[in-house]
Amino acid sequence: MASEDKKPKAACFDGEAARSLVKELRGTFDAGKTKSYEWRVSQLKSLLKLTKDHEDDIIDALRSDLSKPVLEAFVSEIAMLKSSCEFTLKQLKRWMVPEKVKTSITTFPSSAEIVPEPLGIVLVISAWNYPFLLSLDPVIGAIAAGNAVVLKPSEIAPATSSLLAKLLGEYMDSSAVKVIEGAVPETSALLEQKWDKIFYTGNGKVGSIVLAAAAKHLTPVSLELGGKCPVIVDSNINLITTARRIIAGKWGMNNGQACISADHIITTKDFAPKLIDALKVELVKFYGNDPLASEDLSRIVSSNHFARVTKLLDDDKVSGKIVHGGQKDQSNLKIAPTILLDVPEDSLIMNEEIFGPLLPIVTVDNLEDSFNIINSGEKPLAAYLFTNNKKLKEAFVRNVSAGGLLINDVALHITNPYLPFGGVGESGIGSYHGRFSFDTFTHKKAVLYRSFTGDASARYPPYTLGKLRLLKALLSGNILGIIRALLGW
Template sequence: MGSEVVEKSGGKASFDVGAAAELVEGLRGAFAAGRTRSYHWRQSQLQGLLKMTEEHEQEIADSLRADLSKPEFESFVYEAAMLKNSCRLALKELKRWMVPEKAKTSVTTFPSSAEILSEPLGVVLIISAWNYPYYLSLDPVVGAIAAGNAVVLKPSEVAPATSSLLAKLVGEYLDATCIRVVEGAVPETSALLEQKWDKIFYTGNGRVGRIIMAAAAKHLTPVVLELGGKSPAVVDSDTDLKVSCRRIIVGKWGCNNGQACVSPDYIITTKDYAPKLVDAFKHELEKFYGKNPLGSKDLSRIVNSNHFSRLSKLLDDDKVSGKVVHGGQRDESELRIEPTILLDVPRDSLIMEEEIFGPLLPILTVTKIEESFDIINSGTKPLAAYLFTNDKKLKEKFVTCVMAGGMVVNDTTVHLAVPTVPFGGVGESGMGAYHGKFSFDAFSHKKAVVYRSFMGDAALRYPPYTSLKLRLMRALITGRLFTILGAIFGLSSD
């Protein structure tokens, strides 16, 4: 089913606004012809994605190694396996998702029936991120295909090896009349954003998210923004210290060496408990990554020199001088920074003012653990918030009082692997959600359909209006008339 792939600027063909318009016009033609709407088409494309991932798992790992020096374990667990799980779930549930949902009607439309039909939006644009460039590119595509849309995928140019692989494989395994890949950087993305889309799905940072929204506003295009933020981890003294540290470590440094939107960005704990926590981190980090973590094959490198310089600037800030209690070593030639812990950093330091997105982990201390709630809520709403405690009341307060896109108690990041709950941000950390059925819904319009027969055509609703009709209508709307009718005819008020 594969054919042509749109190539990036500087390749065999340039991609400008004219090319983008031609691309979208072709996809709209295929969508208008109904090509994407059938269950069979959706099923075949999802099967194609699954087969593509299964047959090219090593190539995927190789491209991720080239782009990020990502360990093969992480490539499999967090990218290939998660994408395959998304495909399998969609294939299993697709028929059920496509069935119209029955809805109740009211006495005002009696006799009638109603349903909610999940209708594809049309032609959608998906702009992906570089940190999980395979999974974050294709997981939204799973939802878009399942919902019956035509799709343009724009992978991140910051992960060029994976972008190139996606362009090649998607062209080979999927229907190129309805699903296309556009490679490139800012010029190509800008050309795409000039077009009218039926939805734009963007994964990345808030700065670009604002650009996406501004472009979408020109055409009143709805958007899903999967952004980031400073996701906190609150560690209570009433916890399993070893397990808590190990789970924070894998969520921070075991997820792309901190280059993940849901990685713990900073920790809050009590002054009394902080020394024990730091010691436990040091012990577990050495067990995981050895005495020379800069040489560990189990840690990803920083993606490029720009991000390396940005992270170095956070470490070199005068306000955090002397706050490093573990790590801090850097190798600019290899773009590597070892796991680094900083204790009692000022809240007005650079490292606390922006999302870190790297292997640096500040620890803030408080007198009482409940003080962490106000600290978290005083900033923008994070994408994720984590709590480690055995205290039942503290768990309840945390879930009730702390505002965040999602939460995990006594672990980090694992909510991404639960397809029955939505994944998404709130406020500065994003809008909209996906995963599982929520991905299908994100790319669907919920169309209300009400069915009536020609029976029961009451004169009450038609002119000429009389005082009697008004009294009857008042009784109908307030429910008194329905109570009377129910008593006469045995109708239920449900």
């Protein structure tokens, strides 16, 4: 949420305005408006209609903010949002049904269920790199669960932020769904308020600020952060397919500006030259000999981020390590796909999340050593392995801790709505997508039903030895003991 060189329009939104906003939403929620199935469906359908009606406007905004290629913008933001919304509409009624559960002899006779209920009013703070998808995908979950919601888009993607504010105001129920634009002051004013849930997508530094603010009110938080997502590459692979998929999962994802894009590769010393050659060939096929002129590569989002990525590349410790690319165009905020080989462990590029078009390759003697390298650092949001070796796959799943794992591809696991998407440790708290989005914004309320029959005197004073024996027998499930206690033996 750091302030960038792109400034949003000035807005008069302070602590008083934030308190008034929360009070209004609390009134809407307490009136029960958002809890009905019909309201939830109507809002999800409106969101779907918004996306379909304004596809060109969304693509234009993404082009303005990030120079996203049309196909990438459609597939990674618009199509994924539509898919998420349609999946939720199909499943919502089933998700809302209370879950019947078993009871024990202690409460006999009785019945029990788990009732999903909305948390209340929730705050969604989204990121700039996928500003449409990452803003509205959590909102889908919040609405599906029956909550009132405030969306705070990223000021670093001002065109998309402005469009979201305009369109949600036109298509959604404005008494329950709000958009607040702005930068640090507006976000700070929002974080001062008491929410029933905060959902933040972004970097770990701001995630800590969000968590600290939420702690003052004991507000539950979901943090979708990032980390250095590794790609382990075995020699037992289809080399061309591997190279193409790594490229798609690095430079084809917003030119590396994605939390689950490939951060670095780990492979063996012997295989590294073959992999590099394959990557070079495919990069030229995809982006030409002058990638800075390619319309299929997004630009770096801002001059501040351009300077940050350039600093990683200009580190003295990686001098001479570039084996492909390295070209920069500051005026257009473009950096070419860049591959570096055998960068030192203590270099900046190996200790900071790259979030850009640089791809270091680390070599090892034995591929299993890569597990120790990964586990010695902070747990990543995703980890990837390319291999045909069954034992290596099993060892990877068993030994590597990450938010999610994917074998023989990069990033595609996020498209499966039946899988949770989220981090672990430093890469995040909680998960969402599909049913997991609904659950993220839902309280599972335990309900036990009893009649006035079956009242056991053993639970009431006076507490006799016979009653103690009976309770012990009940708790242990000792049928003979229960009989003995009842008969006074």
